[in-house]
Structure formats: structure tokens, C-alpha cells
Amino acid sequence: MAEFNEKKDGFDRVIEFMNSKFKKLLKNLSKEKKDFLQEIRIRAGMPTVIVCSNNSFILDGSESVATPVDIKEIFNLLCGYSVYSFENQIKKGFITIDGGHRIGLCGEYVFSGDKISAVNELTSLNIRIAREFPNCSKDIFEKIKNDFLGALIVGPPCCGKTTIIRDLSRRFSLSEKLKLPKTCIIDERLEIASCHGGKVQFNIGLSDVLSGIPKSAGIMMAVRCMSPNIIICDEIGTSEEAMAVKSALNCGVKIIATIHAFGLDDFLKKPQIVPLVNSGAFEKIIFLDGENFGKIKEIYSMEELYDKNYRNYTFNNVGCSERIHIL
Amino acid sequence: MSGVLSGFIFYSKYNLKVSFLTQYINFITVLRNEIRYSQKPLVEILKNFRCENPLSKYISRCTEYLNKTGSFKKSWDAAFKDCGCLGISGEEQEIIKNFGSTLGSCDVSGQIHYCDYNLDMIKPYLLSSKEKRKSKGKLSVILCVGISVLISIVLI
The missing domain is CATH 3.30.450.90 (Beta-Lactamase)
Known part of the structure; x- marks a missing residue:
């Protein structure tokens, strides 16, 4: 170290x-x-x-x-x-x-x-400027480590989402209590681990890194080649990525990803969340407090999100195994 | 003795030029391949490139200047000035200098085209300098040795 x-x-x-x-x-x-x-x-x-x-x-x-x-x-x-x-x-x-x-x-x-x-x-x-804040993901890790089935971290730009998932990758990959889960980072824009000259520039523990590869292709490649327990990627959202997430889920891989949004209201308005939520890969949706770095604003389980019946959106109140419909 | 020496000095001048141009062409070929297949940054390519003098001196100077000047063109030109006696003529110098000003400034296909263009420009000079070394280089050695033998006979 x-x-x-x-x-x-x-x-x-x-x-x-x-x-x-x-x-x-x-x-x-x-x-x-x-x-x-x-x-x-x-x-x-x-x-x-x-x-x-x-x-x-x-x-x-x-x-x-x-x-x-x-x-x-x-x-x-x-x-x-x-x-x-x-x-x-x-x-x-x-x-x-x-x-x-x-x-x-x-x-x-x-x-x-x-x-x-x-x-x-x-x-x-x-x-x-990228900075490393060790232990910034402590709260999130404590909340999700026990019944971990995939998490989507939601926050406004510049609130530290990438820094948090970097720290989460370190914590998960080094967690002896969780039997050192095999963690793989898909670093499309070289921001999470930032590999240069064959070395990672940040402390990501025992995680493997696929750098510079599109997330959808990277997720599939990791599933095939690295047999990961957890895949971590940043700024997810396209339909191809949702498909890849679903395929990874079918292979028993847990996903931690981030997405831009200013809050639940803004999150639910985004069309790209539909395929992601439909994939059923994210058990927990964690909203970050944009003003306090690393602080959790709200955490929703998928069931809670379905139950919310928010404004002009209608959800099927059927649990996370079923698809949701956003009108 | 001095006649023989001056003959070999003339010959080594032609030899230096051929050797520099041959190494330069090898360098451009390696550079082209590295850009095409690995897309490594120039600094890394220059640092990893292994060759003999006189090109190695030029490359190492260029790498040194890169840390000081902050401009590839300036470093390339400054290294050229430092390694003045490369045995090459004005036209050849211009081609090599111009190559430095375009290096690293565009995308992969552009760089490959620049490398190809530079190779096409410099290759004829290598051929002609090889021919010159073959004819004039040997001629100068023979002439100088002959003159020195003649002078020694006259003196005796």
C-alpha cells in the first residue's frame, strides 16, 4: 500500500x-x-x-x-x-x-x-481532478454488504459517485467476511482504476480491471473470462448495457453501477432507467446527497420503488421479480 | 600515413550518412507500427526504441528536451541542432525536421500517412548516398592512399 x-x-x-x-x-x-x-x-x-x-x-x-x-x-x-x-x-x-x-x-x-x-x-x-477518499463508501458498504443483490448508486454530477464505487470495489474485494469476492471493474473511461503503463493508479484492492472497453461488451467479457462475483461499472444507462446487466444477472453476478440523477423524481423521469430497473439486477437504489460527499440521502429497495406509485408513473406492485411499467 | 587517414575520413563521412539514414528509416518503420498496432504515446515509443549511434544520440536528446520544452516540435528541432554532424545534406535535414512538426498531432490514419510519406521522401536519398559511398567513398580512399604513396616515393 x-x-x-x-x-x-x-x-x-x-x-x-x-x-x-x-x-x-x-x-x-x-x-x-x-x-x-x-x-x-x-x-x-x-x-x-x-x-x-x-x-x-x-x-x-x-x-x-x-x-x-x-x-x-x-x-x-x-x-x-x-x-x-x-x-x-x-x-x-x-x-x-x-x-x-x-x-x-x-x-x-x-x-x-x-x-x-x-x-x-x-x-x-x-x-x-480525480481524488481518492479512502473509506468514503463505508456507510453504503455497511448497508448493502449483508443482503447484497446488486446496487444502483444515483447522484447528481460531481457528487463523488465514481470515488464511491472505487472505494466499494476495494472494500468488497478485500472483505474476508464475504470470502474475498471476485470483483471486476469495467472502466470504460479509465476513471475508476485508471490503468496506465500496466498499473492501476488508485487503490482498488484485489479487483480485476477491464479498461477502455464499452461497458456492455466489458460486462459480457468479464462474465465469460473472469468468473466474477461482483461487477462494478460507472454511468450505466443504454439498452445494450441493460441487456448485458441482465445477462450477468442470469449468470449469478451482482452488479454495482452508478447513474446521474438529482433525486427520485428526476430518476423516475429518465427513460434509460426502464430497461435497467426491468433487468431486476438492482436490489437497492441508493440516492446520494449532492451536498455532502459520500452521504446517503435515501435508499429504496425495488419493492419500495414499485410501491411508490409516483406522480404520473404507474408501477405494478408485484415485487422485483416482475417487470415494472412506466407510462 | 596522413593520406591514408584522410582517405578513411572521407569514407567514414559517406558511411555516417548511410548509417544515419538507414537507422532513421528503421525508426520511422518501428514508429509507424507502434502507432498502428499499440497506439503508445510518442514519449514511450522514443524511450523504448533501441538503436545505435548516431540515431540513438538524437533520440535520447529529443526525449531529454521533451521534459524541458513542453513541445514536441521544439524538442525535435533542438535535438537536431545538438546533433549537427549527422552527415546529411540540407534537403534531407528539411524532410526530417518537417516530420517532427507533424508527429503526434493527428489521428492514427493521419500519422500512418505522414510516416509513409516521410519514408517515400527519404528512401531515394538513402539509395543515392549508398551509391555515393560505393563509388566516391572507395575512390577517395584509393586516391588518398595513391597520393600518399606518390609523395613518399618523391620524397625518397
Whole structure:
């Protein structure tokens, strides 16, 4: 575990990828801001904004205004001068660098048919700093470990869903009480374990990692090749993923996944939850408190969710083994 | 003795050029394959690339500069300046310099095309320098040895 303690803080790591102008600018931030920094938003011709966990700040001075050249330089540094090695990620609008930090890209996207073929002239970068919070999933783990049949973690963006499932993977895979369950992480965007140079960058215990693979294909591959007890993946939602989740469930694998939503009301309005809930893979739906990191707001069992008969949604009150219908 | 030495110096000049261009072509071929099949970042490819001098010196300088300059183009050019006596002419230098400015700046198919284009550009120079080494290199050795023998006969 010494290796993880020696690892550089997320902020220090991200600073290494900045050009000299932004390196100087960001190094001058106060310690408090550095510690709570979540995002650095760099826009061409506009002052840089930093988003901390409690507030957002516009950086003062003309130096904080990024030029297109600055954005290009930072982008090249982030790519390690090798744009081609991030080709597939760039086409999806982001890149994930060493350390699991994800960078959102805005610019002029060039289409060939209905597919993105290139990105011209980047106009803004959103650098999201990944941090590790050991034991942040303690409450969730305690709630679900005994009668664990799959859990869906629901929360607003930037509330720590990925950090929580990373910690959950560590806890489950190292749990001797649960007989060291075989845990497999499907890390499509290299954010959960962030494998670089053949090493995981975060402490994920004894979990196996499938990196860079689409979640639906990764779930099936893990089921076939790794015989896992638990599969963990982030931001699930498409119909293919729901199908894969159902197939994994049929093979006796438990799933822990996350999904974006601001609360139960918002969750129930999302069309992509229908196939996921119908799959019957998620015994517990855990809603996170967006304001307090790692805190549980509400937990629903599937039966409770069916019973809720919420607003204009109608559920069949028949238990989790039956399908639900959302009108 | 000095005549023989100067003959071999002329020959080694041609030899250096051939050796550099051959290694450079090997490097581009390896680079192309790594980009195509493993998509490893340039820094990693450069660090793992094993070759002999004079190219190894050039590659290691380029890797060193990458940590300092923060730009691949600048590092490539700076390494080129440092390793001045590679025995290659102005045109060949331009081709190699231009390659550095496009490296790592686009997607995989673009990079492969750049590599192919650069190989097509540089290969004729290797062929001609091999021919030159064969004809002029040997000729210079023979001439210098001949002249030195003649001078020694005259002196005796």
C-alpha cells in the first residue's frame, strides 16, 4: 500500500500537464482552494474558472485569459504529444489522463456521415481532478454488504459517485467476511482504476480491471473470462448495457453501477432507467446527497420503488421479480 | 600515413550518412507500427526504441528536451541542432525536421500517412548516398592512399 501513499496529489499531477503560463497561475492558488479544487475550466478568450467543492472562482488578471495557443499547448501536453493515442476518447468528447483525471473537450467537431471524424480548433477544456477518499463508501458498504443483490448508486454530477464505487470495489474485494469476492471493474473511461503503463493508479484492492472497453461488451467479457462475483461499472444507462446487466444477472453476478440523477423524481423521469430497473439486477437504489460527499440521502429497495406509485408513473406492485411499467 | 587517414575520413563521412539514414528509416518503420498496432504515446515509443549511434544520440536528446520544452516540435528541432554532424545534406535535414512538426498531432490514419510519406521522401536519398559511398567513398580512399604513396616515393 506504500505505493498509493507516495502517489502525488491530484492537483500536483494535473499541474504537470499545464503550459508554463498556467502552471505559474495555478501554483499561486491558496492551499484551501488547491485542497478543494474539483475542476479547472479553461476557455479561449475568457478568464479561467476554478470549481471547488463549495464554490466557484474566476481567476484574476489578464494572465488567466487563455489564448487558443494556450489551449492547444495544454491539450498537446495532456495527450503526451500523441493525439493519436487518445483518438477514440477525443471522438467521444473527452480524454482521461494518467491519474484518472478526465478532461472534457469543446470545439468544432467534424462529422463524416453520422460519426465524429475529427475535432478542429478546441475552444475550451474542463479538467476534472480525480481524488481518492479512502473509506468514503463505508456507510453504503455497511448497508448493502449483508443482503447484497446488486446496487444502483444515483447522484447528481460531481457528487463523488465514481470515488464511491472505487472505494466499494476495494472494500468488497478485500472483505474476508464475504470470502474475498471476485470483483471486476469495467472502466470504460479509465476513471475508476485508471490503468496506465500496466498499473492501476488508485487503490482498488484485489479487483480485476477491464479498461477502455464499452461497458456492455466489458460486462459480457468479464462474465465469460473472469468468473466474477461482483461487477462494478460507472454511468450505466443504454439498452445494450441493460441487456448485458441482465445477462450477468442470469449468470449469478451482482452488479454495482452508478447513474446521474438529482433525486427520485428526476430518476423516475429518465427513460434509460426502464430497461435497467426491468433487468431486476438492482436490489437497492441508493440516492446520494449532492451536498455532502459520500452521504446517503435515501435508499429504496425495488419493492419500495414499485410501491411508490409516483406522480404520473404507474408501477405494478408485484415485487422485483416482475417487470415494472412506466407510462 | 596522413593520406591514408584522410582517405578513411572521407569514407567514414559517406558511411555516417548511410548509417544515419538507414537507422532513421528503421525508426520511422518501428514508429509507424507502434502507432498502428499499440497506439503508445510518442514519449514511450522514443524511450523504448533501441538503436545505435548516431540515431540513438538524437533520440535520447529529443526525449531529454521533451521534459524541458513542453513541445514536441521544439524538442525535435533542438535535438537536431545538438546533433549537427549527422552527415546529411540540407534537403534531407528539411524532410526530417518537417516530420517532427507533424508527429503526434493527428489521428492514427493521419500519422500512418505522414510516416509513409516521410519514408517515400527519404528512401531515394538513402539509395543515392549508398551509391555515393560505393563509388566516391572507395575512390577517395584509393586516391588518398595513391597520393600518399606518390609523395613518399618523391620524397625518397
